Amino acid sequence: MKAASIKPCVRPLRPACCFKAGVLKSIIPLRLRWLQDIELTVGKRIGALRAKKGWSQDEFAHRAGLNRTHLYRLERGLQSMTLATLKTVADTLEVRVVELLKGF
Numbered sequence: 001m002k003a004a005s006i007k008p009c010v011r012p013l014r015p016a017c018c019f020k021a022g023v024l025k026s027i028i029p030l031r032l033r034w035l036q037d038i039e040l041t042v043g044k045r046i047g048a049l050r051a052k053k054g055w056s057q058d059e060f061a062h063r064a065g066l067n068r069t070h071l072y073r074l075e076r077g078l079q080s081m082t083l084a085t086l087k088t089v090a091d092t093l094e095v096r097v098v099e100l101l102k103g104f
Contacts, residue, residue, distance in 0.1 A: 043077040064092040
């Protein structure tokens, strides 16, 4: 029995491109994965610092002037944040921005 050959689509490579036979459904360029890793790590640090202060997401969002859903998405690394939001979050947590970005 002959093994099925897997050929990539002829479409130009985009953040989401598929291969025939369903072997690989999406390709995320390495650059985007790196950015997602940063967002996830920063989000986890924000969540840890918030929890260390004993604040709920609602309380922290109120103190920072952010929407709770937006804060939830930031903590989970599901949404990118602007520099202004990063500064607001750092000020609310009483840390320097560099503490949230440490290691990058």
